[in-house]
Amino acid sequence: MITAECPVCDAEVKLADDVVEGELLECAECGSELEVISLDPPKLDEAPQEEEDWGQ
Numbered sequence: 001m002i003t004a005e006c007p008v009c010d011a012e013v014k015l016a017d018d019v020v021e022g023e024l025l026e027c028a029e030c031g032s033e034l035e036v037i038s039l040d041p042p043k044l045d046e047a048p049q050e051e052e053d054w055g056q
Contacts, residue, residue, distance in 0.1 A: 013025070
């Protein structure tokens with residue numbers, strides 16, 4: 001199993017064997033929504049916040 005470090009709380013986050021770049025997941029320790037930004041080496045970043053489009 002692949003692991004990466006949470007950029008928010010530094011916890012070890014387990015990644016599925018079939019994880020892909022751009023996939024969103026949640027840190028089990030702090031609950032932050034994270035995005036897989038690299039697979040080699042495995043690296044996570046905080047997921048971008050979705051902005052309201054207000055129907056525009």
